[in-house]
Amino acid sequence: GEEVAQTPKHLVRGEGQKAKLYCAPIKGHSYVFWYQQVLKNEFKFLISFQNENVFDETGMPKERFSAKCLPNSPCSLEIQATKLEDSAVYFCASSRTGGEGEKLFFGSGTQLSVL
């Protein structure tokens, strides 16, 4: 597609439940990035992929968070046993080659509310 598609737009989970978010990058883009935005403030980098391979996972919490990008499937970000502090908007972005200076194209985000 011509835009990054994220689903669902909104997700509500009780503490301790699992949350799974999906992202379809722009067709032809090799790099996918996940960012977390809390309270409309800065975007915290979580993880990036080069095709189906993890490129940089330095921002991922060691526990509870995992992500995948499998061939012919949307990428996914999964949070096991959600906590209140996981409430945020999760944005996915893609870029064509991941090269220096390349701009990112963002989806509209998934608003995760943990109650």
Place this chain on the structure above:
Amino acid sequence: SQQGEEDPQALSIQEGENATMNCSYKTSINNLQWYRQNSGRGLVHLILIRSNEREKHSGRLRVTLDTSKKSSSLLITASRAADTASYFCATERGTDKLIFGTGTRLQVFP
């Protein structure tokens, strides 16, 4: 913040006025990008300036970069109500990920 601090945090102006937002960062960079976020939406790329450039223009946007002070500014001239949004700077080193600043919320009143 991981990298960038922006000021002001919020800015309110009248249509037709100019809006200036500043971004400071902590480490050396290869380039700096500015993005815009409308309410409830993702970021949209506005402009990129490389570390060897000092100024760049795109339409009503003017970006400056001072690597000695590790700072950048975004100027929007002749602002419009439609410019109301949050603006974020993002820095990059090599092929590393983009690190975003804290953003400036701009409100332009008709």
